[in-house]
Amino acid sequence: MLEQLAISTLNGIIYGMLLFMLASGLTLIFGMMGVLNLAHASMYMLGAYLGYQISKTIGFLPALILGPLALGLGGALLERYGLRRVHQHGHVSELLFTFGVAFMIQEAVQMIWGRIGVPYRVPPELDFPLFRLFDTPYPAYRIFVLVLAVAIFVGLFAILSRSRIGLVIRAALTHPNMVGMLGHNVPQVFMLVFGVGAGLAGLAGVIGGPIFVTSPNMAGALGAILFTVVVIGGLGSLPGALLASLLIGLVQTFAVVMDVSLDDFIKAIGVDAKAGNILGDIQHTTIAQIAPILPYLMLLVMLVVRPRGLFGSRDV
Amino acid sequence: MTSLSIGRHAGQIVWFLAIALALLLPELIPSKTALTKMCLIGITIVFALSYNILLGQTGLLSFGHAVYFGLSGFAAIHLINLIGRHQLPIPVLIVPLFAGLAGAAFGLLFGILSTRRHGTAFAMISLAIAELVAASSLILESFFGGESGVTTDRSVGPTLFGIDLVPQIQVYYLIVGWGVLSAITMYAFTRTPLGRMATAVRDNPERAEFIGYSPQIVRLLSFIVSAFFAGVAGGLAAINYEIMTATNLSTAASGSVLIMTYIGGASFFYGPVIGAIVISLIQLSLSDVTPAWLLYLGLLFVITVLFAPTGIAGLIERHLPPLRARVLHHLIPSYLLSAAAGSVFAVGAIALLEMNYHVTLNAHEGPLLRLFWIQVDTTQPLAWGVAILVTVCGFFLFRRTWPLVGGAWNEIDSRLRKAAP
Numbered sequence: 001m002l003e004q005l006a007i008s009t010l011n012g013i014i015y016g017m018l019l020f021m022l023a024s025g026l027t028l029i030f031g032m033m034g035v036l037n038l039a040h041a042s043m044y045m046l047g048a049y050l051g052y053q054i055s056k057t058i059g060f061l062p063a064l065i066l067g068p069l070a071l072g073l074g075g076a077l078l079e080r081y082g083l084r085r086v087h088q089h090g091h092v093s094e095l096l097f098t099f100g101v102a103f104m105i106q107e108a109v110q111m112i113w114g115r116i117g118v119p120y121r122v123p124p125e126l127d128f129p130l131f132r133l134f135d136t137p138y139p140a141y142r143i144f145v146l147v148l149a150v151a152i153f154v155g156l157f158a159i160l161s162r163s164r165i166g167l168v169i170r171a172a173l174t175h176p177n178m179v180g181m182l183g184h185n186v187p188q189v190f191m192l193v194f195g196v197g198a199g200l201a202g203l204a205g206v207i208g209g210p211i212f213v214t215s216p217n218m219a220g221a222l223g224a225i226l227f228t229v230v231v232i233g234g235l236g237s238l239p240g241a242l243l244a245s246l247l248i249g250l251v252q253t254f255a256v257v258m259d260v261s262l263d264d265f266i267k268a269i270g271v272d273a274k275a276g277n278i279l280g281d282i283q284h285t286t287i288a289q290i291a292p293i294l295p296y297l298m299l300l301v302m303l304v305v306r307p308r309g310l311f312g313s314r315d316v
Numbered sequence: 317m318t319s320l321s322i323g324r325h326a327g328q329i330v331w332f333l334a335i336a337l338a339l340l341l342p343e344l345i346p347s348k349t350a351l352t353k354m355c356l357i358g359i360t361i362v363f364a365l366s367y368n369i370l371l372g373q374t375g376l377l378s379f380g381h382a383v384y385f386g387l388s389g390f391a392a393i394h395l396i397n398l399i400g401r402h403q404l405p406i407p408v409l410i411v412p413l414f415a416g417l418a419g420a421a422f423g424l425l426f427g428i429l430s431t432r433r434h435g436t437a438f439a440m441i442s443l444a445i446a447e448l449v450a451a452s453s454l455i456l457e458s459f460f461g462g463e464s465g466v467t468t469d470r471s472v473g474p475t476l477f478g479i480d481l482v483p484q485i486q487v488y489y490l491i492v493g494w495g496v497l498s499a500i501t502m503y504a505f506t507r508t509p510l511g512r513m514a515t516a517v518r519d520n521p522e523r524a525e526f527i528g529y530s531p532q533i534v535r536l537l538s539f540i541v542s543a544f545f546a547g548v549a550g551g552l553a554a555i556n557y558e559i560m561t562a563t564n565l566s567t568a569a570s571g572s573v574l575i576m577t578y579i580g581g582a583s584f585f586y587g588p589v590i591g592a593i594v595i596s597l598i599q600l601s602l603s604d605v606t607p608a609w610l611l612y613l614g615l616l617f618v619i620t621v622l623f624a625p626t627g628i629a630g631l632i633e634r635h636l637p638p639l640r641a642r643v644l645h646h647l648i649p650s651y652l653l654s655a656a657a658g659s660v661f662a663v664g665a666i667a668l669l670e671m672n673y674h675v676t677l678n679a680h681e682g683p684l685l686r687l688f689w690i691q692v693d694t695t696q697p698l699a700w701g702v703a704i705l706v707t708v709c710g711f712f713l714f715r716r717t718w719p720l721v722g723g724a725w726n727e728i729d730s731r732l733r734k735a736a737p
Contacts, residue, residue: 030436034436035436036440091435091436092375093621095436096377096578097622099571099574100617103614103617106614107610111672113676224443224567227440228444231437231440285455290455292451293448293451293452296447296448296451299441300444303441
């Protein structure tokens with residue numbers, strides 16, 4: 001029991017940190033430009049596929065650098081030549097544009113790498129058990145992912161809070177017009193943030209691909225969860241995104257190992273009720289089975305109780 | 317009759333012609349596969365029109381409209397099964413009405429949660445609800461039937477006017493009947509005070525609030541009306557296919573209705589009709605020809621967002637004033653040039669995409685690919701080189717024709733301005 005608890009906690013934190021890598025870019029882009037990038041999860045998927053392709057041909061370390069760089073560049077170009085064009089037509093057009101891009105990336109990935117997943121495995125140089133947690137060997141690769149994610153978080157936080165460009169970015173989050181008046185090139189800052197966000201999503205894909213399955217379904221599965229994280233954390237708030245990522249990571253990881261249903265609970269209090277139809281379905285559904293819908297339930301509860309999210313300064 | 321009144325009635329004439337065509341189509345194209353396709357298109361038109369109440373009229377971008385289509389479809393299936401089991405005195409003909417009411421009920425439920433916001437937040441909430449329902453549909457097996465879905469038999473229940481819905485042609489006329497009724501009602505809805513307020517709330521919620529209307533209530537009512545007609549479409553789908561599965565309410569289905577409505581033109585009432593017909597036809601014809609058709613659809617969508625945000629209907633409306641002023645023919649030379657260069661570019665790009673697709677997905681079929689009526693060997697660098705050359709040259713030529721088209725339009729606009737000072 002304790003062993004399972006410890007392993008699940010560790011796995012949940014790693015999953016949460018990966019979520020944060022994606023959510024940080026998404027929430028910054030949203031906070032600054034008001035654009036919810038629906039293609040963000042697609043970039044994560046593209047990162048995983050690029051990581052697979054590059055590590056197959058050159059090696060894992062180049063993949064770790066080249067993959068995010070390629071996606072960062074692609075993201076910056078997407079912002080410069082696509083998003084900026086539709087910006088004049090309003091937020092709905094921007095959303096539609098990113099939706100179209102996500103749709104195309106989805107199809108392009110299936111076109112290039114096939115409709116089923118690719119065997120993206122943990123690189124051999126990191127494929128060994130690092131330590132034993134109680135009796136279970138814990139893979140070194142997961143710890144590597146954790147360390148990298150924490151390093152990214154610290155780096156991002158340091159840049160945003162200590163450096164000059166971080167100051168401009170934070171100012172542009174709330175007062176883009178004023179920052180522009182002061183002589184900063186706000187569109188260029190937008191392009192930079194969009195590029196870095198895409199690069200981070202790509203990095204998450206490169207390192208997350210071997211842990212989760214690299215398949216064309218991965219973007220759809222993660223995309224909606226990311227928006228949940230961003231809303232629960234509060235739009236534009238990095239600490240909020242961190243907390244919400246860890247929360248959702250832990251909840252989902254714990255939920256999938258809980259094989260308890262309402263039925264067990266009813267039996268435990270000594271009532272032997274037999275409900276039919278839908279009630280019966282609900283009664284026999286285990287927590288593991290509802291794990292995929294838990295984030296959305298949390299999102300809806302959050303929107304009803306506190307629409308601005310955990311750390312948000314304004315309503316969604 | 318002056319030319320002005322012809323212009324005023326032209327819209328109605330087009331509508332009557334469209335309805336007459338819908339009624340006569342089975343006589344004009346007497347084939348079974350065509351009939352199946354026409355049924356599909358009819359249902360899609362109602363669904364797309366219902367979506368445009370949200371997108372075009374109220375300005376709400378929803379990524380989960382198929383939820384109402386699918387849930388009502390399941391409700392309709394269960395209702396038809398109930399009719400069969402208990403011999404209820406309800407003809408299957410009016411099941412779409414009940415499906416619509418089910419859709420409206422779900423619209424009320426989820427609308428209360430989501431219509432408090434608009435813009436991006438609304439879009440996000442609609443996506444979350446869509447995922448929630450899609451995930452639940454795999455858990456609640458007794459209602460959704462799990463992976464295999466729920467089936468029914470539409471020929472049960474009392475017959476009305478001797479219509480037992482066994483032959484497909486009766487189902488077609490059922491769809492046309494409900495479709496025309498729904499389209500007229502939805503058009504009438506845009507003319508009601510509520511419909512007008514929905515547009516006002518889309519354009520400026522603050523001003524709408526200042527004159528005493530709650531934007532949230534207006535959005536909610538609009539949402540319910542939209543969900544009602546999505547439900548009618550779902551009920552028609554349940555009768556037509558006699559099966560409903562979880563894919564009917566998936567986010568992919570929601571995305572597809574969004575793409576159709578937008579490409580057709582969300583700012584015009586008839587836009588979704590055009591979009592539903594065009595995209596369904598593309599889907600039905602292209603999906604046999606190429607496995608990459610979804611990629612082409614995505615490309616078409618992104619191009620529409622970037623270059624023609626008003627959709628096909630917007631393009632049509634743009635060409636109507638020059639047509640009325642009889643100056644449209646001035647556009648023809650530049651359009652022909654642009655189309656020629658554009659098709660060179662398109663041929664090159666399509667060749668590249670298809671060759672790529674062939675190499676990655678259909679490698680087991682050998683290196684030969686039939687492309688535009690010629691055999692291409694995908695192992696030869698020459699074939700790739702030619703394709704790349706055609707694409708690049710085509711793009712540059714195409715790009716150079718844009719100023720020509722722009723110039724022609726400038727001239728036409730100045731003529732129009734001179735004609736009507």
